[in-house]
Amino acid sequence: DADVTQTPRNRITKTGKRIMLECSQTKGHDRMYWYRQDPGLGLRLIYYSFDVKDINKGEISDGYSVSRQAQAKFSLSLESAIPNQTALYFCATSDFIRGYNEQFFGPGTRLTVL
C-alpha cells in the first residue's frame, strides 16, 4: 500500500465551487506539505505543517486553506475555485530527524476548474 495517498486523483469542478483535497500518510511523519505544479513553473509550496498545531503559509497560499485533522491527515481546500487554480496538486511528508529534509510525495490530484 502507498505510504502517502491523495483523494481524489482527478476532479473537474466549476468556478465558485468549494473543493477539498485530502491527503493521508502512514509514514508516521510530523511534517506535511501541499504543493501545486504548473507547466514550466516547477513546484510551488502552498501550505506546510510541522505538527497538528503548527500550520504555515507557503509561497502561494492566497485562495487556499488547510486543515491538519490528525498527524496523518492534511487537507487542502479551495473555498471558491477559479480557473487559474487548475493544476496538479501534490501532498508530501517528511522526517527531519536525520537532519535533512527528504520528502515523500503522494501521486497527485489533477484539478480542473471550468
Add this chain to the structure above:
Amino acid sequence: GNSVTQMEGPVTLSEEAFLTINCTYTATGYPSLFWYVQYPGEGLQLLLKATKADDKGSNKGFEATYRKETTSFHLEKGSVQVSDSAVYFCALSVPGGGSQGNLIFGKGTKLSVKP
C-alpha cells in the same frame, strides 16, 4: 535568498546516450542537495541526495556530486534508457529550524529518450 537553477528542457536523447542535467544553487549555510524524478502520471520520488560537500549521490545509474566551489549538483548518467524518460527536479534544503528546512525546487527538466 535560497534558490535552485536547472537547465531548461526539454532534453531529447537517443537510447544509450550520455546525460547531463545542470543544476546550480544559491544558499545560506550548508544545504543538502537532492534530485527528484517524476515519471509520467506519478508523484515525485527521490532519486539521489548528498548532504555535504564532495559527497556523491548515486542511484539507478545516475550520479551527482556536491560541488561547493562551483555551487553545483549536476545529474549524470552514462547510458540512458527509454524508461528514464521523466521530469527531473533539483532541490535543496538548508539546515535549521522552521521554514529554513523546507525544500526549494528548480523548475524541472523534461527528458525524453528515443529508442
